[in-house]
Amino acid sequence: MNNFELHNPTKLIFGKGQIQKLKEQLPKKAKILLVYGGGSIKKNGVYDTVKQNLSEYSFVEFGGIEPNPQFDTLMKAVSIVRTEKIDFILAVGGGSVIDGTKFIAAAANFRGNPWDILAKGTTVKSAIPFGTILTLPATGSEMNSFAVISKGNEKLAFGHPILHPQFSILDPKITFSLFDRQLNNGIVDTFVHTTEQYLTSSINTPIQDRFAEGILLTLIEEADKVMKLKDDYDSRANLMLSATMALNGFIGIGVDQDWATHQIGHELTALYGIDHARSLAVILPSLLRIQKETKKDKLVQFASRVWNIPTTDSDTMIEKAIQMTEDFFENLGVPTKLRFYKIPKQDFPKITDAINKHFSGSLGENQDLDKTRILQILEAAY
Numbered sequence: 350m351n352n353f354e355l356h357n358p359t360k361l362i363f364g365k366g367q368i369q370k371l372k373e374q375l376p377k378k379a380k381i382l383l384v385y386g387g388g389s390i391k392k393n394g395v396y397d398t399v400k401q402n403l404s405e406y407s408f409v410e411f412g413g414i415e416p417n418p419q420f421d422t423l424m425k426a427v428s429i430v431r432t433e434k435i436d437f438i439l440a441v442g443g444g445s446v447i448d449g450t451k452f453i454a455a456a457a458n459f460r461g462n463p464w465d466i467l468a469k470g471t472t473v474k475s476a477i478p479f480g481t482i483l484t485l486p487a488t489g490s491e492m493n494s495f496a497v498i499s500k501g502n503e504k505l506a507f508g509h510p511i512l513h514p515q516f517s518i519l520d521p522k523i524t525f526s527l528f529d530r531q532l533n534n535g536i537v538d539t540f541v542h543t544t545e546q547y548l549t550s551s552i553n554t555p556i557q558d559r560f561a562e563g564i565l566l567t568l569i570e571e572a573d574k575v576m577k578l579k580d581d582y583d584s585r586a587n588l589m590l591s592a593t594m595a596l597n598g599f600i601g602i603g604v605d606q607d608w609a610t611h612q613i614g615h616e617l618t619a620l621y622g623i624d625h626a627r628s629l630a631v632i633l634p635s636l637l638r639i640q641k642e643t644k645k646d647k648l649v650q651f652a653s654r655v656w657n658i659p660t661t662d663s664d665t666m667i668e669k670a671i672q673m674t675e676d677f678f679e680n681l682g683v684p685t686k687l688r689f690y691k692i693p694k695q696d697f698p699k700i701t702d703a704i705n706k707h708f709s710g711s712l713g714e715n716q717d718l719d720k721t722r723i724l725q726i727l728e729a730a731y
């Protein structure tokens with residue numbers, strides 16, 4: 350097991366009606382910026398409930414944060430934070446609103462051009478404190494300190510420990526208003542966050558492995574209920590907790606981590622507008638096939654413990670496990686082939702050039718995914 354430190358200060362407030370605890374979490378006399386997306390919270394009643402809970406506070410609103418939050422939009426909110434002297438931000442939304450809020454919180458106090466935080470990796474030194482009300486289980490942003498921000502056809506990640514939300518309120522009932530596409534995206538994103546940390550080197554980490562397998566098995570068991578039963582509280586609660594636990598640091602302690610599926614996927618989103626989770630569903634199966642030698646032990650374990658595949662030779666078990674993963678995504682309604690998105694093969698060098706621009710060196714837990722291998726993955730994903 351690798352050495353690690355774990356510090357996650359986000360207070361998780363989970364369950365039915367927990368939005369009523371919002372007031373108790375907010376600092377007294379704070380001037381608040383209420384941040385949300387394109388308006389789903391106005392249709393499902395969350396906006397009204399939040400406003401009732403903010404009645405004793407002075408607050409300003411900023412709506413309109415788009416999926417894959419855009420730098421230019423977020424900078425408008427930064428200017429409001431500065432002119433209105435905001436001292437707490439409340440994000441109400443999915444990963445995009447929460448990521449956008451992390452950027453606003455960091456950029457508001459930043460001296461210089463805030464794009465440098467993303468493009469140059471300039472360290473964030475302070476941030477406006479913030480809390481969240483999560484409306485879409487997928488990214489884990491509600492309990493981690495990372496964010497992914499877009500500008501033109503660039504989509505870049507950053508993070509800093511001071512960007513943990515102070516609290517996150519998760520009421521599974523809020524997910525009842527999600528459309529199928531957001532639900533199946535959430536299941537796939539959670540699945541791939543787990544495999545990025547689990548399907549790596551085998552370095553004797555049985556606790557972390559079983560946490561990860563617990564999340565994967567829960568997703569597989571609950572997916573049907575999540576998709577078919579539109580108001581089943583229990584399956585939504587299980588999905589919501591899975592999504593948070595998959596990327597709040599816990600399953601990543603002491604293990605090698607990959608993240609190449611995400612790094613390649615982000616370029617597909619930036620260049621072609623493919624939904625985040627859909628970009629992962631296309632890349633993951635091919636990446637596992639190309640990397641099956643270095644990931645062999647974990648892939649066999651995945652085949653046996655997650656997909657219940659009887660023990661035969663390792664190649665057969667691994668291929669069967671990858672196929673079952675593809676079938677799982679496809680049955681949810683999430684395509685696993687690049688040709689579905691009509692991206693011309695001639696574009697592949699453009700994709701590898703973008704990866705090369707954004708990441709120094711090769712990708713993967715062993716830094717062995719160079720340009721040639723990434724081209725093989727894209728080819729195999731076609």
Ligand code: NZQ
Pocket residue numbers: 385386387388389390393414415416417418442443444445446448484485486487488489490493495496497523524525526527528531534535538596611625
């Ligand atoms: O904008 P509104 O109107 O709220 O509608 C949203 C949006 O259109 C809608 N929605 C959210 N909650 C809803 C709802 N509709 C009905 N009922 C509800 N309860 O769903 C749409 C998609 O929302 P979005 O926030 O974009 O989705 P998601 O949570 O999947 O976030 C994706 C973003 O997170 C980044 C992705 O790259 C992408 O930009 N990620 C962030 C990570 C992190 N911070 O750790 C890790 C992830 O790997 C990921 O990269």
Ligand code: ZN
Pocket residue numbers: 488538542611625
């Ligand atoms: Zn993701």
